[in-house]
Amino acid sequence: MRKILTIMIVLLILMSSVAFAAGSKEAVDDGVIKIALVIPSTIDDMAWSQAMYNGIIAVQKEMGEDKVKVDISEMLWNAVDAGSAIMQYASEGYNLVIAHGAQYQSLLNDIAPDFPETTFAYGTGYSTDHPNIFAYDPFAQEGSYLLGMIAGMKTKSNIIGIVGPVESGDAIKFNKGFILGVKATNPEAVVRVAYTGSFGDLVAAGEIAKSQIAAGADILTGTAQQSVGAIRVAEGAGNVLWLSSDLDQSSLAPNTILVAQAYNFTKVVKEMIDSRSKGVLGGKHLPLTLENGMLQLVFNPQLDSELTAEMKAKIDTAKKQIIDGSLKIDIE
Amino acid sequence: MIQEFIVGIILGGIPLSVSLLLAGLGEMFTQRSGVFNLGVEGIMMLSAFIGFFVVYTIGSPFLGIIAAMAGGALMGLLMGLVSITFKASQGISGIGLFMFGWGLSGTLFRVYVGGVTTIKGINDIYIPVLSNIPIIGPILFSQNPLVYVAYLLVPVASWLLFKTSWGLKVRAVGTTPAAADTVGVSVVKIRYQSLVIGGVMAGLAGAYLSIAQAHLFADNITAGRGFIAVALVYFGRWKPAGIMGGALLFSMAHSFQRLIQVYGINFPYEIAVIIPYILVIVVLAFTWKSQSLGPLALGKPYDREFRG
The missing domain is CATH 3.40.50.2300 (Response regulator)
Structure with a gap:
């Protein structure tokens, strides 16, 4: 045998x-x-x-x-x-x-x-x-800076939440740019960051989103695959906006996702x-980068009324300044 | 601020505890009968998919839960077939069951659903008037219906295990199967029944995750919760109240670590994330000797002919 x-x-x-x-x-x-x-x-x-x-x-x-x-x-x-x-x-x-x-x-x-x-x-x-x-x-810091500016202008509670995956390279770049963007338009606003410690635990991401909302956040953002779980919670809450990263996710929650930083x-x-x-x-x-067009902001047309012409102008100006180098996003 | 923080911990912790509690109570019966089922995680995953899929196609959360529990029962039977009838090593077959559930749920999801899809599922309910009471209102009267079901099952499980003759048989079979056999209790039958109950409860836990908590399904949706439930059975000394205590302690610790992050309290998040696990290990280490022993025959396949 x-x-x-x-x-x-x-x-x-x-x-x-x-x-x-x-x-x-x-x-x-x-x-x-x-x-x-x-x-x-x-x-x-x-x-x-x-x-x-x-x-x-x-x-x-x-x-x-x-x-x-x-x-x-x-x-x-x-x-x-x-x-x-x-x-x-x-x-x-x-x-x-x-x-x-x-x-x-x-x-x-x-x-x-x-x-x-x-x-x-x-x-x-x-x-x-x-x-x-x-x-x-x-x-990611370039796009997230613009997202942060939008969050700063849109928040009513002055509390903005980030649902993070693991505190590593990409997430840090995104979060730092985002926080700088918020400070640029709304120095009063607080950005609260919480990590799940995982990339794919959708349930945990949802729970963090829930805690963020319960603690007063009315704008949420976050990265990685798990963000889908958090988006679902934001959508369920009704009066919370989500700012996406990586790609246009607005089909997931058309009434909740305002804008996405999308990679081309x-x-x-x-x-x-x-x-x-x-x-x-x-x-x-x-x-x-925004300059070479491989990084883009994609707005959700269904929520167009959420952004005033003045807000759009501000974002546009910042975008141009990032592209021509007059606005440096220092995330070191 | 302090009050808001504490209410926040409890509010965040309760939903988290439900899947652990349900799966833990089920595993308690399984282990009390002498079978150590490590496959809870796999049962939860498969049931989470089945529940999700029924809601996704038919739209009825109720049917989704029933189907998930039926799927869990089948998985329990499968574990029984391998570990009771074929007398395979329980640890290994449990791991096999886990992998089977993970692979099958992921594959079925890819083939029949595809990508991220959300469902309506079961939402939290707000009991009128009562839910407006400060502090206890949101904690006690605005939860998901399955939260109440899970906590009501604690006294039910306790009654079943300690006050009924069936519960006595389960305990007898898990402690001295040979003695139970000589007085005419069918070890095989009782163990199969316990495994099915464990499967049904794990199925409900999985359905809770996909239908009530996340409102979607994703590969590896349980993310280790089934294994924690198995650990909580030891933690709770094979008693429903103990398992509930463990599930609550673990969940509150988790909720606490999330809130200290949310509130920006200056504390390294990497350490915060492991607090719940450290806590469980510490409590396990210090309570081990002081209380009753577990089911003596736990983990040993029963063989009539073998009088070892």
């Missing part, structure tokens, strides 16, 4: 290594761009992952489905699982492998040198250790493809 088992295992190993060798072909230039996307949640999470997915699909639509092939692996929060998916994609000859999360940075640093013809990308991040890695980097990943993906066609496979830091 044991012998048979051993033979079977050996055969299995042999077969899988043959399959792997057969699969590992170099990228062929047949005019088709093969994009692989590895994401921590799902393509319809109404947050970070969906923003990138929408961007890639928009590029595919624009360039033609016969020109761009897209493949996606979802729910790869765990870096080990993500690593094997990334390797697989690279060895199958994908041209552009996007690992959509800051946690994939060191993985790409390990994998990228073995596939010099493949372009890898990750974000949020700025360091590119190898010439075939792009690091995209949303300047279409431009990011296009820039990477363009750069590739010019022979530059990576090695660049790609900031998403």
